[in-house]
Each structure stands twice: as structure tokens, then as C-alpha cells.
Amino acid sequence: MLRTTLFIACVLAPALLFAQSNVKGKVQSASNEPLIGASIKVLAKRQGAITSIDGQFEVENVAKNDRLVISYLGYEADTLAPVFGQDMLIILQESGEALEGVTIRARSESVVDEAPFLNILISENELQKAACCNLSESFETNASVDVSYADAVTGTKMIQMMGLDGRYVLISREGIPNIRGLNSRQGMMFVPGTWIQSIDVGKGAGSVINGYESMTGQINVDLFKPESMDTWYLNGYLNSFGRMEVNANHQIPISEKWSSGVLFHASNLSSEIDGNDDGFMDVPKARQLNLLNRYKYEGDRFMAQIGVNLFMSDNAGGQKGFGFNSDLASSSMYGYEMDTRKAEIFGKLGMIYPEKPTQSWGFQYSLSYQDFNGGAGRRIYQGTEKTAYANFIYQNVLGSSFHQYKTGASFLYDDFDESFDSNTPAGLDTAMYRTEKVPGLFFEYNYIPNDRITVVAGARTDFHNLFGTYFTPRVHARWEFTPNWTLRGSVGKGYRTPNALMENSSVWISARQLVFNAELRPEESWNTGVSVAGSFLVDDRPLTLVADYFYTDFINQLVYDRDVSSELLVINNLHSGSFANSFQIEASYPIAERLEAKAAYKHYEMMMTTNGILQQIPLQSQDRFFLNLSYATLYDKWKADMTLNWNGPMRIPNTEESPVEFQQPNESPDFFMMNAQVSRGFRWGSIYLGGENILNFKQANPIIDPENPFGSNFDASMTWGPIAGRVIYTGIRYKIN
DSSP states (O other), X not given: OHHHHHHHHHHHHHHHHHOEEEEEEEEEETTSXXXXXXXXXXXXXXXEEEOOTTSEEEEEEEETTOOEEEEOTTBOOEEEOOOOSSOEEEEEXXXXXXXXXXXXXXXXXXXXXXXXXXXXXXXXXHHTTSOOOBGGGTXXXXXXXXXEESOSSSOOEEEEETTEEGGGEEEEETTEEEEOGGGTTTGGGGSBGGGEEEEEEEESSOOGGGOSOOSSEEXXXXXXXXXXXXXXXEEEEEETTOOEEEEEEEEEEOSSSEEEEEEEEEEEEOOOOOTTOSSBOSSXXXXXXXXXEEEEEEOSSEEEEEEEEEEEEEEEEEBTTOOTTOOTTTOSSOEEEEEEEEEEEEEEEEEEOTTSTTOEEEEEEEEEEEEEEEEETTEEEEEEEEEEEEEEEEEEEESEEEEEEEEXXXXXXXXXXXXXXXXXXXXXXXHHEEEEEEXXXXXXXXXXXXXXXXXXXXXXXXXXXXXXEEEEEEEEEEEEEETTEEEEEEEEEXXXXXXXXXXXXXXXXXXXXXXXXOOOOOEEEEEEEEEEEEEEEEXXXXXXXXXXXXXXXXXEOEEEEOSSOTTEEEEEEOOSOEXXXXXXXXXXXXXXXXXXXXXXXXXXEEEEEETTEEEEOTTOOSEEEEEEEXXXXXGGSEEEEEEEEEEXXXXXXXXXXXXXXXXXXXXXXXXXXXXXXXXXXXXXXEEEEEEESTTOOOOSSOSBSTTOTTSTTOBOOOOOSOSSOOEEEEEEEEEEO
């Protein structure tokens, strides 16, 4: 009898295991609202389903050994075993604010599968692979964003996406445009890394909902939320240059529906580092205080939040001995100083309708005042910017969840008041004193017939009081043509108003005479791109590949021409061609258990007409290579990360008219940069030790004629590599959950 039973079990077990049946159920949120259009897929197979208007679904031909992957934009994805013979009830947890995309993922960095455009999510775990003292330093382990120094005096770190300057990227904080205007160059250094929960990097023209200023991409920063913060999160940081930082995040529970959070940052660098003995500080002195306090209300139908951000920063660089609060106009030393103050109120309102779960509305707002005082050498700068932003968004479906739309209206107000130097070039005055008022309307249609196809078509019309009507169409498409492989394409237009003085340090840090031949006009471009992302198994481990190509064509652009003469900096509107081709291929693969590798190759062709010649944009590499290795022991007790970047040669602006001893080569050498970090985890947090520029590579003689900073040949803007040498740092992270 026993043998018979065992025989029957052995025969029937495989059949039962691979027997297929239908699975039914409902997907809803934690507040019992049905989620319309949620995706249910059978892992590594073709079949799946989309939830109906009441959240119901049915998946056919599911085997007992299958796994169901449930995902919905704005909610944490889940993987479950199927349940047969009764309806499944699947509850997804929200991962972000209303009207925002996914912000929490299992992997530390990944392509957001549901996004119709190429969107890379950088999580908190990825950010902690480096010290990540501020937003500009948050991309060191990411291949999609390049980081470099703007010049040899100010210490400003700038980003590039698809080979183009970061000013063409719309940088927002939780959906609200944040780093722009006079703050577009230095603003990323004013967002502490310990405040950041995740970063979404979107390549190509972004959604019309967020405005017309996304020309080559969009970076959206999610800060830690009051309701999900740790009770206390403390971070201390110290590096070998003497830079010290203290960060404190604190959650303040108020009631069941009210929560509050306080984010604090303080940093100081007062030492003078001159590793190349040219008499100039390699890194400017800096001190910063930053405080953010926000409150959030979350009811059954209504959500609201309001926040206040107060900020101050003082920077002083130039020749050794130049300090804070020095008088630039009368100082015998060449100095750089910039004192920045900012006050901002921001928030959101939102409403959902339980009886109509497809319908909701949201309202975003921001009011800010920024003040800038400083200059370089004998050039004195003062500037203020007052900004008001409002954006109303309504979303619903057209008949079924296959047809979704968002529509609304926005308003942007910018008031600029700048003064520069005693000899302001003719024509620059109108650009420095201006008020922009831009009301706008937008509509975006989403066609989602199934979980494999998404088409998003949007357009907005903005009415600029100075430049007339902007019409901004954008289209994104996503097609999962086979399991685990997705093709995306996008095309869109973008506009932005340039700020000539604050967006380019070459205006400041050289003896070049400034010639402003430009008429104040908006920069305007078209961006087109295509990408493919997917994975397959190699030795039973997934190899993930992402390849993308983007083309940006400028209709108008503000051109900083240093090729006309080594004594002049000519600022013009674009009179001829300017375009950029960007190709990137990235692979990630777990080499061994708990050891993962990421590698990327990037090729840029960035052409602009300067001195009447269509030529490569100066001081930017055409070819780059990126490699990151990450290792973690069991339970993340120990973690180690290493990042290697190779930067190809860069074109250097023409200096043939300079004296022979000050002439520069036509091209820079290539070079490697290496960063690494080791951390030890504990129940209460972690300690970490790391290094930047470990190979200690430095650009030789980054400043031309440093002995005569007030002479006619002085130029500190010809920067193609790092100025400071190796930096060793250590820190501690402490958490009370």
C-alpha cells in the first residue's frame, strides 16, 4: 500500500506542479481603494492582466510554481505565489506622494519598468555608496550623469547629461521646479545628500506637466517624508581637507493624520589647500547652514503639506589668505566670494474620490526669495531673484483605464535684479533687470491598452510676457516587445531663459573682456531619443543591458565663444548649427554572490558654431567609460564600493593669440578618476571610510599666469580635470527608527 501511494505521488506531483489554472482577485491600496490599471504579470512569461475599474483581474493559465508580479505607478511592487480556488486580495503600499512616480525599489539603482520614457531610479542605498555630501556629488556611482568642475577658483561642481550642460536639465524637488534661474549653477551644492531619499533621472524631454524647461532631461529629487522618516537620523562627516559636516533629520509625530519632519545641515571648510603651489586655493573656504521644516496632513480624501526652507552659504576662494567678508574692490589679493541667502515656502494639496477612484486633483506651489552677493577679482556681482510657482493638475480616465489623462494650468513668476562690474557691457542691462510672467495650460493623454504598451502624448501652451507664446509638444512610447525587454522612444520640445552671468563661470574667472552681442531670447531645442532595456541569464545570473541614443538640436542657444580671441569672451545668440548626439550602453551583472559590477561606455558628439566654425564644444570629453564594483557581506554587515571613470581627451579653446608661454595645447590628455568607500553596518547605523580621486590625478597648471591675477593673461576657466588631489574621508550614520 505504501509503495502504491509513493508511486502515485511521484507520478502526480509533476502534473500537479505544472497544472495550469486561472487566478482571480482584486488589487487595492491600503485605504481600500481599488487600483485601476495595475499590472499583474506572470514572472518570466508572457501572460498577465490589467485591473478593471473596480480593481478586479483574472490571469489565465497560471501554474502552481509560477510567481505573480504586481505593480502600479506610485506603489511598491510585490511578488506573490498564486492562490487557486478563491479570489486573491492584493494590497499595495504607497511609495511616494500623490501625483508622483515610484520612489522605492528593491534594487539600489534600476530602470523604472512602468515609465514611458527612460527613467533611472537612484535609491537611498545607492546614494550611500559614497559620502554624497550634496546633490552635485550624488551621481558618482551613476553612469547617466557626469560630474565635473566649472573652473579652478569657485569650486563649483557642475553636471552634464547626454554631454550637455546641466542647465538644460529640469531639476525639481518632488515635482516642483527647484534648481533654476540664478541658482542653476550652484544650487545642487545646496541640497544636502542626507536629506535625499531617492532621485529619478529621466533622459530626454520630460512630461509637459512639469513645465517647458526640460530640454535634455529631468532630475526629480525626493526628500525624506515626515510620515516615513526615522525618529532620528544623524550623520557626521570629516575629510582630509578639513571639511566638516553635521546633519540631523528628526520626525515629529503630531497625530494620526498629521506628521512633521525637520531636516538640518551645517558644514564648514576653513583650511587653505594649495596642492600645486600656484598660490591659489584648490578648494574655496565654505560655510553653510540649511534648515527645512515640513508638515503633512493625510486624511481619507484630502492630503496637504507645507514646508519652509531657510538657507545661507558663504564661499571665499582665490589667492591664499583671502577670507570671508573681504573687500573685493580694494583687496590687493585676487579673491572670489559669493554669499547666498534663500527663503522658501512650498507645498502641495490633493484630493481623491473613493467613489470615483480614477479621479483626483493636486495643487503644487512654491514661493522663494534668493539673494547673491560677491564677485571675483575686481568684478563685483549682486543679484536677487523672486519666484512664484503654481501648478494645478487634474487626472481621470476617458471611459476606461486604458485611456487616462492629466490636464491643468500653471503659473511661473520670476523677477530678476542683477548688477555686475563697473563696466557692464552694452545690451546686458536688459537681461539683468527683467520680470517674467508665464501662465500656461497643458494636457497629457496616456494610452495603456495592456501592461506591455504605453503611449503618452502631451502638449502645453505658455504665454510669456516677454517672448510670446511657447508651444511645447512631447510624445513618449513604451513597448515590451518580449518578456524582460522594453523599447522606448520620445520626442519633444523645450524652452528656457538663459542667465548669462550666473550660468557660466568663464564670465568671472578670467581677464577676458566681456562682449555681449546677444539679444535676450529664450533658448529653444528639440530632443529625440530611443532606448532599449532588458536582461537575460548568463550562468544562471541576470545580465542587465540598457542602451540609449539621443539627439538634441538647438533652434536658439546662448553661445559663450572663447575661440574668437584669448582676450575676449563673446556672448552671442546662435547664428548657425548647434546639436548633440549621445550614445550610452550600460551593463550590470552579479559576478558572484553579493558582488555586482556595472559598466558603461558613453560617446558624445557635441557641436556648436564658435568663431564661425562648427566644432566640438570645448572642455567636454567625447568618450567616457564608467565602472562600479559593489560588494556586501551577509546582512550588509560590511559593504565596499569602487568607482572608476575614464575621461577621454577634450578640445581646449584656441589660445594662439596669447604669448607663447601662456598658449595651451589643442587637446587635453585623457585621465582616470577613482573613488572608493568601505562601510561597517550596525543595528544603530554605520561607520564609513572612503576616498575621492584616489589616483591623485590633478590638472597641471590649471590657472594661466597665476602670478599676475590682475594681468591681461590671467585665466582660471580653462579647466578640464580635477584641481584638488586625493581626499580621504570618514563618517558615521546613526539612526533611531
